[in-house]
Amino acid sequence: MDIRLNNLTMVFDDITAVDQITTTIKDGELVSLLGPSGCGKSTTLMLLSGLYKPTSGQIFFGDQDVTKMDAEKRGIGMVFQNYALYPHLSVLKNIMFPLKMKKVPKKEAMERAKEMAELVQIGHLLDRKPGQLSGGQQQRVAIARALVKKPNVLLLDEPLSNLDARLRLEMREEIRRIQQEVGITAVFVTHDQEEALSISDRVMLMKSGVIQQESRPQEMYKRPENEFVASFLGNPPINLLTMKKIENGYQLEKSAHSLLFSNLATYPKSIRVGIRPEDFFVTKDNPRFTGEIIHIETIGRDTLIRMQIGDTTIRALVDPVHQLKVGATCGLDGKEENIHFFDSASGQRIETVERGEKHA
Amino acid sequence: MLEKPTWKSTLKGFLYLLPALLILIIFNIYPIIRSFLMSFYTDYDYFNDIVHEYGFDNFIAIFQDPNFITALKNTGIFVLGVVPISIFLSMGIAVLLNNKIKLAGFFRTIYFLPFVTSVVAVSIVWSWIYHSDYGLLNYFLGWFGIDPIAWLNDPNYAMPALIIMSIWKGLGFNIIIFLAGLQNIGEQYYLAAKVDGASAWKRFTNITLPLLSPTIFFVSIISIINGFKVFDEVFALFNGRPGPANSALTVVYYIYQKFYEEWQFGLASTAAFVLFIIIFIFTIIQLVIGRRFVHYN
Structure with a gap:
């Protein structure tokens, strides 16, 4: 029934x-x-x-x-x-x-x-x-x-x-x-x-x-x-970064970090970028985010780090094989499909489209 | 508080109990023991406080006194008349008041008022209500074609009049106790019972009554004890007489008569002792019944 x-x-x-x-x-x-x-x-x-x-x-x-x-x-x-x-x-x-x-x-x-x-x-x-x-x-x-x-x-x-x-x-x-x-x-x-x-x-x-x-x-x-669903689910919670539209991409507030996203369905003035802590990985190869590690804690099999970029703190669950130290600079990146975009004004998800399709 | 009692802690405990205990011993316990002893005085010089002889003469005497038998009978009728009706009525009203109704607080006050009003004031009002010529009650009864009843002067109606007034007077206290009991029953049981398909009546018999049983038990014990001790109502309603032709003579009234009016201290003590035994027996019976039917969380 x-x-x-x-x-x-x-x-x-x-x-x-x-x-x-x-x-x-x-x-x-x-x-x-x-x-x-x-x-x-x-x-x-x-x-x-x-x-x-x-x-x-x-x-x-x-x-x-x-x-x-x-x-x-x-x-x-x-x-x-x-x-x-x-x-x-x-x-x-x-x-x-x-x-x-x-x-x-x-x-x-x-x-x-x-x-x-x-x-x-x-x-x-x-x-x-x-x-x-x-x-x-x-x-x-x-x-x-x-x-x-x-x-x-x-x-x-x-x-x-x-x-x-x-x-x-x-x-x-x-x-x-x-x-x-x-x-x-x-x-x-x-x-x-x-x-x-x-x-x-x-x-x-x-x-x-x-x-x-x-x-x-x-x-x-x-x-x-939407942003609420993203933030409600997941522990530790998802990282949500507020970014402002600049000439050819988005810039993280109060930092020099700017990112280029060319595959969004729409490009509002301000967006929130969501990446779950476990979707980050440590890399030296042209990472999207670099910043100073301000905190490291190891709980069981997980290592949780907090990294400071400008005014923003992001949390990442990383592989313990990396020898990380507090105060060191570190590069983090995530797979494209694991990055979520939300319109800051409405909170709604912004769909991504296949690269090239948009301008076709 | 997992410590075992030591002499020191016991002594400290007694110190806290002392003030109340002292008063209770002087004004309650000691008189009880004295009156118990006094009931066995058969030859007593109360001017010099000398007892010449102890015996059971007083017990034989009061049980041969037709007034005492009348008093016992009247008290029994009074308890039987007041207690069940009072419990049913007050429980019913409490259940109604416990519903989400408007002005519930106002009604609670109204029902509690008789309890806080002095017995003498209440009795004056009621003796007016019961008045055979100008009384409100006879006036209402007149609407139904019932001839005026001499409530306070007819030996057949004096006891009913006393019972009606006592029920009304005791209602407020019982209602408050029942209300407190009802509010202790968690809302969740009613919700669960609703979901389980219980109608309003089924919810009352299957949830309210069993969970209210400790309160019902408490109220019935208190009511019975109070019923056996009835005195002020009689004294005030019948202007210091035990009703027409002793029709409202109760045991405590009998004790009062013997003690203050006839100075028969021995007989009065004996009657008091007999009353104590009766109340004691009833309370024991209730405790035994209660153990079977009362549910405690």
């Missing part, structure tokens, strides 16, 4: 949390809603669940318009950030709760709940109370409770944010495994890019209630459609 959002808008008092979102989530897909806090991703999820009703726009589950339907009737499963397990009920009763509400006969409900508990691997904890479980176990119970009624959609609201780092890694793989085993359409809200990029089929990156880009995870990383 596809989920279609049509011009979905949610306004709280005077804040527009979700602004005219139109998109489709395909059947069986795991979609991440990613974005900084306050970007409207959780609100979008609440709108999907029916716990919030939109100010305007529609939501379709398949062909059915569910915009005005209450959460009780939408047939969705939801995993909350704090799990919201009923503290007075045992694990088994928690999982059985949605079935009890649907008046499924007790025996059948119990069997289905146990089956689901096996799927999420908590079959041995059925008699415990939620308070006696670890975070990861509570998470599994919450997933089982969400899935037991065979919902059309599974909604997950920052489900991993309360777990410690190692468990988070384990649980995100679990969520992916369970989602694929059940074959359910799932929407996953997170502010953690790594989470979103690692488990989802598609990522929707939101900011200020607007979807900035929706695409497959790698594509989003490789081809950010």
Whole structure:
């Protein structure tokens, strides 16, 4: 069952949390809603669940318009950030709760709940109370409770944010495994890019209630459609250099560095050039950037250097074989296809065209 | 605070407890022990504080006193009449007030007002409401064709009148306690229950009631204890009489009569002791029931 959002808008008092979102989530897909806090991703999820009703726009589950339907009737499963397990009920009763509400006969409900508990691997904890479980176990119970009624959609609201780092890694793989085993359409809200990029089929990156880009995870990383997407993804963050148009190229602000780019689709007055730290390499052969190394840190297998060019500092992850020293001058370059250009005014990506094609 | 208690830390602790403890011992604990002992005085010279004989005569005497039996019965009826209705009503109102309604603060104040008002003032107002000729209540009942009732002078209606006033008076306190309990229930459980397909009523029975159970438990214990101790309301509503023909004579009123009006210190102490035992038994029963049904986080 596809989920279609049509011009979905949610306004709280005077804040527009979700602004005219139109998109489709395909059947069986795991979609991440990613974005900084306050970007409207959780609100979008609440709108999907029916716990919030939109100010305007529609939501379709398949062909059915569910915009005005209450959460009780939408047939969705939801995993909350704090799990919201009923503290007075045992694990088994928690999982059985949605079935009890649907008046499924007790025996059948119990069997289905146990089956689901096996799927999420908590079959041995059925008699415990939620308070006696670890975070990861509570998470599994919450997933089982969400899935037991065979919902059309599974909604997950920052489900991993309360777990410690190692468990988070384990649980995100679990969520992916369970989602694929059940074959359910799932929407996953997170502010953690790594989470979103690692488990989802598609990522929707939101900011200020607007979807900035929706695409497959790698594509989003490789081809950010605007400056925000470029800067949000990646750790350490992408280097963004402001450059002003000069006679035959662009010049880095307050430095003598000028670069020649002849393959841009347009040439605005000011552009932002983005290069990810890992896309730099050290070279002596006519490098695009030369500057003084002001900082070196080695973390595990990576060496991160900071280099000063005029007023601008750039970060680069370089191969540890280079014997670099703080204070030394160094040359950095990147492959053409790894350099991104954005219009400073609009923030939109400037496409590159094949060399020669432009003037043809 | 993982340290084990030492003599020094214990002593320091006692020092902090001392001021309150001193007052409690002088005005509560010591009198309780004395009145317990006094209930066994059978031959006592209270001018010279000399006890000639101890025995169970007082216990035999009060259980043979028809007034004491009436007092026990009345108190029982009062508790049965006030406690359940008060709990249901106050819980209902608290649930309504807990919803996002306009002027919730205003209504909270309105409901809490009776609790902070003095019993005497309240009783004066209510004795006017209950007035058989000019009373507001009879006036309303008149609309439905019900003849005026002599609420405060008819032995059959004195107890209901007392119960109605006491429910109204106690409502505010219970509502506040219930409201606090309701606000302790996380919103997330209601959201989860909604997603799980629970209707409003199902959410109330499956989420609100079990998670409110510690509060219900607390309110019911307090209400029962207060119910057994009822005195001021009787005294004020019936102008210092225990209602017409002892129809509102409660155990504490009986104790008051014996102690201050008849100077029967032994009997008064005995009655107080019996009341203590009754309250004690009820509280134990509630604790036992509570352990089975009350959920603590």
